[in-house]
Amino acid sequence: MKQARYSFVSWIFLLYGCFALLCYASLWIPPGEGWWWAGFLSLSIPLVALSFLLWLLFWMPRRRLYAWLSVLWMLAATPTLDGVFQLNWNSYAPSQGKTTGNMLSIMSYNVRVFNVYEHLQAEDSLISRQMIQWVSEHPAQIKCLQEIYNEDSSKVFNTVAKIAQKGKYNYYLAPLPSNNPYKVGYFGMGIFSVYPIVHSGYLELGYRRSNRAIFIDIVHEKDTVRIYNVHLASMSIDINGHTPSSSKAAHWVNVLRKLKEGFIRRTHEQARLLEHIKRSPYPVIVCGDFNAVPHSYTYHTFKKHLSNAFEEAGTGFGFTYSNPPLLLRIDHQFFDDTFWQVLGCHVLRHVPYSDHYPLVTIYQKRSKAHRQ
Template identity: 30%
Template sequence: MRKRKKGKKRSLWPISISFRILLFVAAAALGLSYISIYINPVDSVIPLFFGLYFIPIVFLNIIILVIALIRRRSVAWVTFLMLIPSILFADLFVKFGKPNEGEKGNALNICTYNVGLFAQESGISRLDQLNRVARYIGEERPSIVCFQEFYAKDTSVIRDLFHQYPYIQWHFFRYSDGGMFGNLTISKFPIVSGDKITFKGSTNLCIFSDIDFFGKMIRIYNTHLESHSISFTTLVKRMSNSQKVSEEILNVHERVASAFKKRGKQVDSIAVHMSKSEYPAIICGDFNDTPMSYTYHILMKGMKDSFRESGRGFSATYSYLWPMLRIDYILYPETFWSMSHITQKVPYSDHYPVFSGIIIP
């Protein structure tokens, strides 16, 4: 009987060792995700993948911690200690409570919305989708709307559809079918001046508008940073039709790494431009990056995040893999404060529109 017990103990050794290895690897991955926000992807992209997968890595460590505690493993403290800092990042993804009020001032209701070229719903033409979005915006009535991936076959329809917004600024590129696409900012307040920040070899861009808001000049940056050049649905289809899944994953990660590097250069150029602005700036748009990223960390310097200040519930702005991906943002100066942040789950794009009421003292 004793020999059998020894044999049973020995048979558990491979499982025990494998579990310890998994525990330490998962803890290390979580540690890398924490520091990824400080690393410029131009220098190294490897840590940024861990930031991209932050939520799955956290959940993996929680599962490992539960198993370790149930089995009374002494190494459970390693996972426990590594999970503690994740509490500091929790409000990047989920938020509860009421906003902290600041000085009294005028409310600026702003919306950022990547409309995906109006091509996300099958069976609906781009023009019909544009009309649906225009009606939706008319019903919501924000003061300023920043559109990304806005498409128009004929740009003259913009003023007709958004007639309640007399001030308009855009920078468009020529689309393959002869139409135009790019960033569009529409405003109920006067756009006194504006310009663009373009990026070499990319149709992603940032436009900025200097707006006269009750006699105070505010600069609005409408931003669309480099995407990963492949959608989640496209990835699933390619992997399901491929006999070599590992090759598909490697190929996708190479493209994501390239996007990380481009985005790193783009966000640095925008940050430099913002630092030279003579006006307080609000930056919003599709950053194509999660809050656990170098992009978010750089643009948040001296700024507040409308979701972290006044949001409720989950923060996701991208319809696929909801509620994991928040890639659309509204950031504003620390002297301002937001009384509301709402992400509306409407079906007009693969992104959801983000609204925020910002109080400007």
């Protein structure tokens, strides 16, 4: 009887191992229409890999072969999780953004419309003032902001003028029409640069106008380089979003539906974006809110073409999302490693204003001999 019970568990274990391999392989399956389920499998990879620790504890006193299989299946997840945790001890961060010589500091930050919705309820919003001041005073030479809000006539939300600092920063904006009830101001994306902008543009990525990419070309130390600011489709994870009138089951069904839609949308958006990046005549840095974790198809597809700054010079998990479920790194900076090297990449988790944390990276140009 005991042997039969172990035989049944063995079959469950072997089937679970096959499921784990399918999860790991999902990173190479575009989760578009018809294949959206691959997105859910990739999200589960960390939990699936860690679960083999429990299998290992179960099999160690019983069947050593299966204990070794548990270890192998757990190690098989390593290529899919290589971007999750980093140990780079010599990370360069002079004053979290100041640079010298041929260095370039870039901040990427989803500013959540500078909390303007709170402003509509209370005009003198302290947290909005503090946030706008922090963004304005940060010394990064390039500031890539997603979900900005600007209202020229407002003393609080004339954000573009405040961040530009009377011409210290040049800027390129891609505004959207305002949908607030007062019909004033506008939402959108922006890039602020201490270097003159010689060319700029934007790329509509499809489904929603709020999800797009903008870019600027600047001359940095006699080299023209291109900086992208990106906002891909939302993950739509709101674990506390159900209302008393709706059941928890209905809430989670809605969350899963939105996740599915996000997988499909990001698959199309990243394809358009990567095609545009490939045609760039200049070395690129791509910043923004990708809404994609390191163990996702979107992230791994970008890594086929560009290096990730946090992987090169970050430390720890680098979680960038401040709301539940918290353990998400969805803001990234990718770069052309034949032209740039990364000296430091930092998530500023002490900055409390948005539902995202700022991501600041210090780049340095490689020598001309290395580029050749």
